[in-house]
Amino acid sequence: MEALLELYRAPYDPRQPVVCMDEASNQLIAETRLRFPMQVGQPARCDYEYERKGVCNQLLFFEPLRGWRKVFVRPRRTMLDWAWCIQQLLDRYYPKVRCVRLVLDNLNTHTGASLYQAFEPAEALRLLKRLEFHYTPKHGSWLNMAEIEIGVMNQQCLDRRLEDENIVADEVAAWEAQRNGEEAKVRWRFSVDDARVKLKKIYPSNKN
Numbered sequence: 001m002e003a004l005l006e007l008y009r010a011p012y013d014p015r016q017p018v019v020c021m022d023e024a025s026n027q028l029i030a031e032t033r034l035r036f037p038m039q040v041g042q043p044a045r046c047d048y049e050y051e052r053k054g055v056c057n058q059l060l061f062f063e064p065l066r067g068w069r070k071v072f073v074r075p076r077r078t079m080l081d082w083a084w085c086i087q088q089l090l091d092r093y094y095p096k097v098r099c100v101r102l103v104l105d106n107l108n109t110h111t112g113a114s115l116y117q118a119f120e121p122a123e124a125l126r127l128l129k130r131l132e133f134h135y136t137p138k139h140g141s142w143l144n145m146a147e148i149e150i151g152v153m154n155q156q157c158l159d160r161r162l163e164d165e166n167i168v169a170d171e172v173a174a175w176e177a178q179r180n181g182e183e184a185k186v187r188w189r190f191s192v193d194d195a196r197v198k199l200k201k202i203y204p205s206n207k208n
Contacts, residue, residue: 001137001199004103005192008145012065016132017094020062020103021110022146023077024154028053030163046161056165058172059085061093062149067183069149071176073169079109083118090130101132105141145186152179 007018030053036045057077062069070093074081094100104110112131115124136143157175162168196203 001140001143001195002192004134004136004143005190005195007101007103007134008064008188009191015097016099016101017063017097018065018101018103018134019089020064020144020146020149022060022105022141022144022150023107024058024060024150025055025077026058026154026158026162026168027055028163028165028168029161051163053163056168057081058150058153058168060146060150060153061085061089062146062186064145064186064188067185068180069176071153071172073165073172075165077109079114079117082109083114083124086115086131087119087123087127090127094130097130099130099132101134103134103136103144103146105136105144106138110135143190145188148186152184 010018030051033047033049038044057074059072059074059077059082060069061071070089072085072088074085090100110133112124112128112133115127118124119127141147153172153175157171158168162171
């Protein structure tokens, strides 16, 4: 935890940016009846019944100091999906940086092994050399700023019934473009000093 908090305090370095990554799932829901459009003095109305259309997944990468994010919408979130997103992130969005310092949780797909599962060894090693993993502590995923950004995305973009993965992808892309245009950042204030006070009970004691 303290190592991660110190990483957040480090000055911005475009040669090795800090990028936070997390995943989320959304249920695809279709309307079963026509909606009643909004009229003067009357809000839009929809029936409470709905039809489930499966789920889709969002893999979100967020660079907090730059105010930039990229969301990949995928039908699944397997090792191969995660590895493909990492390849896209490094080659398309960070082609010139020396190393991406990646903050992520301990999900079993979030490892270098996923790269070797998806690509030939030479390609997997090439990508792995440009990554530096910084895992959140067990039960400490709240330390990942990508969780905050996912919360914003869910509230601003995915707070209604969407029935198709392509619709979700289009809506997320529009939200992403707006947030990036605003260079929206997270004001992270929690520090090591705060942790040693507020989380005092979980620190080991050297007293007899």
